[in-house]
Amino acid sequence: MTGIMLGSKITGWGAALPGTVITNEDFEKRLDTSDAWITERTGIKERRVGGTTASLSIEAAQKAIAAAGLTPADIGMLVLSTTTPDQTVPATSATVQAELGLTCGAFDVNAACAGFVYALVVGHSMILSGVEHVLVIGADTLSRITDMEDRSTAVLFADGAGAVVLSRTEENNFLSWDLGVDGTLVPILYCDHGGYLRMEGREVFKRAVLAMVSSAQAALERAGITTDDVALVVPHQANIRIIEAANNRLGIPMERTAIVLDKTGNTSSGSIPLALAAAADMGRIHPGDYVLFCGFGAGMTWASAVVRWGA
Ligand code: COA
Numbered sequence: 001m002t003g004i005m006l007g008s009k010i011t012g013w014g015a016a017l018p019g020t021v022i023t024n025e026d027f028e029k030r031l032d033t034s035d036a037w038i039t040e041r042t043g044i045k046e047r048r049v050g051g052t053t054a055s056l057s058i059e060a061a062q063k064a065i066a067a068a069g070l071t072p073a074d075i076g077m078l079v080l081s082t083t084t085p086d087q088t089v090p091a092t093s094a095t096v097q098a099e100l101g102l103t104c105g106a107f108d109v110n111a112a113c114a115g116f117v118y119a120l121v122v123g124h125s126m127i128l129s130g131v132e133h134v135l136v137i138g139a140d141t142l143s144r145i146t147d148m149e150d151r152s153t154a155v156l157f158a159d160g161a162g163a164v165v166l167s168r169t170e171e172n173n174f175l176s177w178d179l180g181v182d183g184t185l186v187p188i189l190y191c192d193h194g195g196y197l198r199m200e201g202r203e204v205f206k207r208a209v210l211a212m213v214s215s216a217q218a219a220l221e222r223a224g225i226t227t228d229d230v231a232l233v234v235p236h237q238a239n240i241r242i243i244e245a246a247n248n249r250l251g252i253p254m255e256r257t258a259i260v261l262d263k264t265g266n267t268s269s270g271s272i273p274l275a276l277a278a279a280a281d282m283g284r285i286h287p288g289d290y291v292l293f294c295g296f297g298a299g300m301t302w303a304s305a306v307v308r309w310g311a
Contacts, residue, residue, distance in 0.1 A: 007172020008127040008134075009310035012070070012165035014063025015277035016139075017264065018050030024155070031151045038155045043240025047158030047265030049143040052086050054095040056161035056270070057139040060277075061100055064163035065135065075165070076131035078106035079123050081115035081138045081269040083298070084145060096137065104131075111181070112189075113236050113297025115269040116162070117305050120293065123166045124174045137163040138269035147196040156238070157197060158265035162273020169310070175290075176222035177305040178215045182207075185300040204300075205242060211302035212236075212246035216294045219304035223290070227251045231289035231309075232279060236296055237261035237271035246294070258284070268297065285309045 023046040024035035038044055057080060065072060078100075080093035085108060093106035111118040116138030123134040139161030146157045166174075185207060188200040212235065220226060227250050235243050237260055247254060258275040267274060272295055279285055289309040296302045 006170050007174050008124045008166045009169045009173035010164050010307060011167040011310060012064040012066070012068025013273065013277045013280055014060045014067060014163050015274050016056045016059035016161045017048040018056065018159050020050045021046050021048055027155055031149070031154065033151045033155060041241070042156060043262055044155065044265045045262045049159050051141065051159060053082050053084055053092050053139045053141050054086050054099065056141070056159065057092065057096045057137045057163070058099050060139065060161040060163040060273070061096065061135055061137055064165050068133070068165035068167065070133060070165060072101040073103060074133050075102050075135045076104050077123070077126045077134045078102055078104060079109055079119045079126070079134060079136050080106065081109045081111070081119035082140055083110050083112050083115060083268050084140045084142060111297065111301045111303065112299055113238065113266070113268045113271065114295035114301035114303035115297065116272045117293050117295045117303035118179055120164070120166070120305055121177045121179060121303070127166055127168050132168045134166045135163060136166060137161060138273045140268035140270050142197070142266065142268055145191045145197055150196070152201060153197050153199060156266050158267050160264050160267035160270035160274050162270055162277050164273060164276070173308040173310050175306045175308060176219045178218040178222065179303045180215060181299045181301045183299060188300070189298040205239070207300055208238065208242050208296045209245045209249070211296045211300060212242070212294050213249045215302040215304040216246070216250055216292060219292065219306050223306035225290055225306065229290050230256060230292045232256055232258055232285055233292045233294060234258045234272055234276045234279065235294045237264060237275055238266045
């Protein structure tokens with residue numbers, strides 16, 4: 001490197017899912033629900049539960065660091081997005097930092113299900129501030145704050161993590177971002193200390209589509225590209241119908257969309273990096289491709305970013 005800091009690109013990625021699978025049929029046996037209802041309304045067929053936010057983070061991060069061809073000593077900052085930290089104090093990133101053997105600074109970011117893209121933007125900003133490699137993790141264990149007797153939420157939320165390494169480059173591959181929140185919408189999706197997630201499903205659905213569309217459009221405009229240029233959109237994996245509705249309005253076909261929610265459910269911060277890792281592992285993203293990340297969540301937060309996939 002010449003020391004000229006022009007931008008960042010994603011150089012490694014990794015995913016982690018807990019071992020316990022809960023299928024729609026499992027829910028059929030104990031709740032007043034059906035595989036047909038869940039599949040039709042959400043697209044989810046099964047989800048994973050278990051582990052801690054730290055343990056899932058560590059597994060995903062180890063894969064991402066190795067994929068980037070780096071060692072823990074190379075990481076200059078850890079940004080961990082989670083809405084389900086293992087303890088109130090300290091930040092989960094402290095545990096993850098120690099277990100990974102990192103020697104750098106570490107902190108948590110909480111912007112609910114939009115958190116991973118917020119963390120990615122923070123990571124990019126750290127690169128512009130002089131850090132060479134930033135580890136960005138999105139991890140959540142929503143099963144711990146979900147009432148498993150409430151059919152309207154139990155079938156949706158689950159656990160998982162994904163991680164990426166952002167590295168300094170002389171050609172900027174991080175093209176644009178759009179971050180926002182409408183805090184007047186706190187009451188439609190929240191969880192109090194010691195409580196469970198509470199949600200006005202229909203309202204969240206409607207607002208999520210609007211937020212995704214306007215945020216994606218803002219990020220695309222700032223990147224100077226159109227939806228036709230997007231090789232892959234990696235949306236928050238909450239509900240297939242939300243993604244279809246947003247894609248429809250944006251004019252992005254589902255074939256150009258990364259989907260893992262049928263196997264993962266909604267893993268909040270874990271969802272976008274899980275979908276990214278699956279698409280990258282399948283060879284669906286090629287050097288030079290424009291990738292659009294688009295998240296939304298409680299708050300109500302939204303976050304989009306456009307990156308050019310590195311070589
Ligand atoms: N199985 C069967 N019936 C269920 C059910 C389930 N798992 N969950 C809810 N229902 C019932 C409701 O009780 C309601 O019954 P009622 O008409 O007798 O009162 C009926 O289905 C319709 O409920 P409604 O909430 O209007 O359904 P919907 O079509 O809006 O679908 C969601 C519900 C939750 C799937 C949908 O609103 C949604 O996906 N919202 C967004 C949620 C989300 O993604 N949150 C996270 C954002 S990060």
